[in-house]
Amino acid sequence: MAKKDYYEILGVSKTADEREIKKAYKRLAMKYHPDRNQDKGAEILFKQIKEAYEILTNDQKRAAYDKYGDAAFEQNRMEEGNGADFSDIFGDVFGDIFGGSRRQRAARGIDLRYNIVLSLEEAVRGVTKEIRIPTLEECNICHGNGIKPGKSPTTCPTCHGQGQVQMRQGFFSVQQTCPHCHGRGQIISDPCNKCQGHGRVKKSKTLSVKIPSGVDTGDRIRLTGEGEAGEHGAPPGDLYVQVQLQAHPIFEREGNNLHCEVPINFAMAALGGEIEVPTLNGRVKLKIPAETQTAKVFRLRDQGIRSVRDGSQGELLCRIVVETPVKLNDRQKKLFKELETSFNSPSGDKNSPRSKSFFDSVKNFFGELAD
Numbered sequence: 486m487a488k489k490d491y492y493e494i495l496g497v498s499k500t501a502d503e504r505e506i507k508k509a510y511k512r513l514a515m516k517y518h519p520d521r522n523q524d525k526g527a528e529i530l531f532k533q534i535k536e537a538y539e540i541l542t543n544d545q546k547r548a549a550y551d552k553y554g555d556a557a558f559e560q561n562r563m564e565e566g567n568g569a570d571f572s573d574i575f576g577d578v579f580g581d582i583f584g585g586s587r588r589q590r591a592a593r594g595i596d597l598r599y600n601i602v603l604s605l606e607e608a609v610r611g612v613t614k615e616i617r618i619p620t621l622e623e624c625n626i627c628h629g630n631g632i633k634p635g636k637s638p639t640t641c642p643t644c645h646g647q648g649q650v651q652m653r654q655g656f657f658s659v660q661q662t663c664p665h666c667h668g669r670g671q672i673i674s675d676p677c678n679k680c681q682g683h684g685r686v687k688k689s690k691t692l693s694v695k696i697p698s699g700v701d702t703g704d705r706i707r708l709t710g711e712g713e714a715g716e717h718g719a720p721p722g723d724l725y726v727q728v729q730l731q732a733h734p735i736f737e738r739e740g741n742n743l744h745c746e747v748p749i750n751f752a753m754a755a756l757g758g759e760i761e762v763p764t765l766n767g768r769v770k771l772k773i774p775a776e777t778q779t780a781k782v783f784r785l786r787d788q789g790i791r792s793v794r795d796g797s798q799g800e801l802l803c804r805i806v807v808e809t810p811v812k813l814n815d816r817q818k819k820l821f822k823e824l825e826t827s828f829n830s831p832s833g834d835k836n837s838p839r840s841k842s843f844f845d846s847v848k849n850f851f852g853e854l855a856d
């Protein structure tokens with residue numbers, strides 16, 4: 486590594502005291518800080534300036550440097566790595582200086598969110614809804630600038646139109662956003678009567694929102710520019726209408742598919758037949774084959790939801806539940822008794838293959854344990 490003269494880098498004499506070194510550092514840092522100076526060379530220079538400053542303001546390091554030259558710090562530098570690190574103890578101070586040096590731009594209005602609750606049918610078909618939202622709107626008297634019509638803003642007396650003021654912070658003089666005009670450089674001495682100089686007025690507005698078909702819980706519809714008006718004529722924010730679906734008594738939605746449970750009676754399950762199932766487009770007939778078991782799912786293509794994103798069509802999935810008969814009358818009980826007797830006959834096993842295989846397994850299980 487080339488020999489460095491830290492005194493030369495900072496442009497101070499070998500006998501310079503701490504105050505002089507700090508002053509030199511500040512002046513150079515203002516010139517070469519990468520936030521200020523985009524030249525590639527400036528960054529390298531700034532690192533050297535910082536290094537020189539750190540060493541010359543540390544009594545021990547300065548003494549070592551005076552005695553051994555920059556070789557005294559070779560080892561140190563290797564350990565610390567060569568990555569540029571500007572977020573040092575002066576980062577905060579420079580953050581103020583460099584971050585705040587630009588004139589502040591008036592803030593864009595904030596985005597608003599409106600939660601809309603839709604029925605499944607509305608979400609599936611699409612709907613236009615009127616919504617009423619409280620918001621801030623641009624004042625129609627001053628058109629957002631907050632100034633009484635015919636008057637002009639005056640230059641801020643605190644910062645003289647700069648938007649920035651000098652503040653002492655330790656040994657640095659730091660520029661800060663002017664607390665009087667908040668960085669705008671101008672103040673309103675004749676505020677608009679309607680908005681008291683804010684440029685915005687509270688209002689509740691009614692909007693007509695077109696909800697596309699196929700939306701689901703969590704989907705958002707953005708209405709550009711329908712959020713709050715910006716301050717002092719800045720552009721407004723956006724309004725996000727967030728969809729939430731109500732629970733449906735029959736259908737449960739899962740993505741673009743619909744699920745529904747369809748109970749059938751015991752005889753229908755055994756003998757088969759035809760039932761009517763609900764869809765979003767009305768009732769449709771569904772053939773139940775003989776020997777249908779609980780949990781059997783029938784898929785009805787094209788009876789789900791058409792995706793709002795890619796237009797693909799979901800399905801309706803009907804899950805069969807075989808209902809055990811209740812409140813039997815004497816005749817029905819008698820018939821079931823007869824049925825039960827026939828199930829218990831030697832040939833009855835084949836009527837209930839699942840029960841048979843289950844109880845066979847149970848028998849084997851306990852038989853093995855006994856061995």
Ligand SMILES: [Zn+2]
Pocket residue numbers: 624625626627628629631632677678679680681682683684685
């Ligand atoms: Zn106004």
Ligand SMILES: [Zn+2]
Pocket residue numbers: 641642643644645646647648649663664665666667668669670671
């Ligand atoms: Zn000011």
